Amino acid sequence: MAETINMPKLGFDMAEGLLVRWVKQVGENINKGDVLAEIETDKATVEVESSASGVVLQLIVDQGTMVPVNAPIAVIGAAGEKVDAPVADSGKQKAEVKVDEKPIPAKPEAAPVTQTVTTPQPAEETVEKGGPVKASPLAKKVARDNKVDLSRVQGSGPGGRVVRKDVEAALSSGAAAMPPAKPSVSMPMPSVVPISHEDETIQLTKLRRAIARRMTESTTSIPHFYVTHEYKMDAVMAMRKQANEYLPDNEKLSVNDFIVKAVALTLRQFPNLNASFAGDKVVHHGAVNVGVAVAVENGLLTVAHKDTDQKPLRQISNEVKGMVRRAREGKVKPDDIEGSTFSISNMGMFDVENFAAIINPPEAAILAVGSAREVPVVEKGEVKVGWRMKATISVDHRVSDGAEAAQFMQALAGFLENPVRMLV
Amino acid sequence: MAKITMREAISQALMEEMDRDPAVFIMGEEVGVWGGTYAVTKGFYDKYGPDRIKDTPIAENAIIGGAIGAAMVGQRPVAELMTINFGFSAMDYIVNQAPKLHYMFGGQFTLPLVIRAVGGGGRQLGATHSQTPDAIFAHFPGLKVVSPGTPEDAKGLLKSAIRSNDPILFIEHATMYQVRGDVPDDEYLIPIGKSKVQREGNDLTIVTYCKGLELSVKAAEELSKEGIEAEIVDLRTLRPLDMEPVLESFKKTNRAIVVEEGWKSYGVGSEIVSRMYEEAFDYIDAPILRIAQKEVPLPYNRTLEQAALPQVPDIVAAAKEVLK
DSSP states (O other), X not given: OOEEEEOOOOSTTOOEEEEEEESSOXXXXXXXXXXXXXXXXXXXXXXXXXXXXXXXXXXXXXXXXXXXXXXXXXXXXXXXXXXXXXXXXOHHHXXXXXXXXXXXXXOTTSOOOSSOTTOOOOOSOBOXXXXXXXXXXXXXXXXXXXXXXXXXXXXXXXXXXXXXXXHHHHHHHTTTBSSSOXXXXXXXXXXXSOOOOOOOOOOXXXXXXXXXXXXXXXXXXXXXXXXXXXXXOHHHHHHHHHHHTTSOGGGOOOHHHHHHXXXXXXXXXXXXXXXXXXXXXXXXXXXXXXXXXXXXXXXXXXXXXXXXXXXXXXXXHHHHHHHHHHXXXXXXXXXXXXXXXXXXXXXXXXXXXXXXXXXXXXXXXXXXXXXXXXXEEEETTEEEEEEEEEEEEEEETTTOOHHHHHHHHHHXXXXXXXXXXXXX | OEEXXXXXXXXXXXHHHHHHOTTEEEEETTOSTTOOTTSTTTTHHHHHOTTTEEEOOSOHHHHHHHHHHHHHTTOEEEEEESSGGGGGGGHIIIIIITTTHHHHTTTSOOOOOEEEEEEOOOSOOOTTSSOOOHHHHHTSTTOEEEOOSSHHHHHHHHHHHHHOSSOEEEEEETTOTTOEEEEOSSOOOOOTTOOEEEEOOSSEEEEEOTHHHHHHHHHHHHHHHTTOXXXXXXXXXXXXXXXXXXXXXXXXXXXXXEEEEEESTTXXXXXXXXXXXXXXXXXXXXXXXXXXXXXXXXXXXXXXXXXXXXXXXXXXXXXXXXXX
């Protein structure tokens, strides 16, 4: 019995996808799980896996076509089987097929984002990495194992290819550690003879183009306003230290984990900031999915942690760690980067006092987090040492106003300054 | 250890096995009275007589077909192809019958058959008599393909081949019968399907076999003068292919070239490199290069023939290329 493959929905704001390329052609054999096509969403090119095995009977749309979510794109069936017409999207009929013949979808853990059961679960997505670094597989492995950022390694192989010894040299000089290198204190003295440096033109990668487009769209169409608040972080720092004594090395909690959890709990109280502006209405999202901005090679991705308000700190920490790692390795799954309802950009690790972030559409707000630092503070007329951290929320003024944002920031303080509230 | 030639080593193997087992016999063109085109069976006819040293008509399909029949009824024939190029006349028997009989008769027959074949170029025998088509034969499951590069290996492997119950194509190189090497004085066997590190080094891995070994050893000596130490892995058997020593060496050196005398396209090197990509991807630090014969029918003219065959300088250059 022929089965129809539909355009998958890869995020709550995805309405359509560009069918970039058919990987299989009519008449070719295909197995369940084989890549059928590549589609492009805002953020990445994603491979669509077939949810059926058989022969490709029909490709309903042409390459280069923008296809609405859930619209049929192809029909898979037995060789010689007759296909009457493009099968319309009929969830019921396909659900029967599923029950009768098809085993459970390959990746049941992926949130079912559409109403049809037959939506193919996309393969690991192929996030196009920025200006690809030429490196040997071995160099890549050594870099991966030692967390070296290859884009910072000077290649000595043919055509500038990075080979193992380059990575090892970078490692021993410590010049290329990830995250992005600390300013080198051992910079050589500038040469007396001026060296002329040529201009270099860098073609934008798909990721860079997407960032450019979305950020321009955000700043030009969303009226941003900003509210900054300073948080007392002594309690979080103490609790983190205490908690980490009981956790294995690979599960240590970061300050950011506490912030993610606190933001999620606060958002539950402020549905209007866990929202999207939609023309003549505002959508308050039911789920609180906190996005965490991750610096990746030549760009930035926001990984989307799901149901953050409902999960314990340790689980949040582990799940975010996994998504961040996949993002950095370029192996992020569609589910990792789609569906956030509010984002956090934390530059605390770079010794940043405070900054303002650009809203990640269609979200209504984003929180920019600076470094937690020990600073002199005045308490009851006395100067003491305390942990302080500044954060700035950027809010879509069409959705919310200053007072609400300020209250949100205060409520957030309620969690960050009494972190035990996150545990109960 | 005695230093003997490849010819002597192969002769000794044949004679020792014939003395050991009366079921072993030899058949082929000019193997008897004449003593073999490459004189490998010189003196055999006088020693063993016409029953065990059989001169055949010039009909390779009859030689291999007859040998298959003899093997099926319990003899242990060693059939000789004067050149491997003549094997094409017996292709159906070599690749379509011998490798499949045991399988298709559900194990009722075994096929203790050795086909000795002389391959390789470099003797100005013209395009049709100078080929190195080893990869073609190694393509077929069921047929073991052995091709030694030293006298020691030739003797030990041929003895194992004769004792094996599987059909085996044993490829000798036309220009290597005078190659000398140490061979143990006592009887020994070398197992089929085991690659061997013939020279140790840490800078790059040269994967090769048969004539390629001779060339690679010379290339390694030249490289050594420049401080480059190549490790040479000799496949010795093309099927079943033993990749373990190759991968082990490559995981150490991370750079490799493959040297073969046959054509590059669809060749032994293609297989080796594919396996390395599949099984040692994360150890690759530079593209793995293949050194092989130019993609032309091998010319008769000596200068052109030598230009078309892989040579020591080609290997040296490729080694330096992958070390860049």
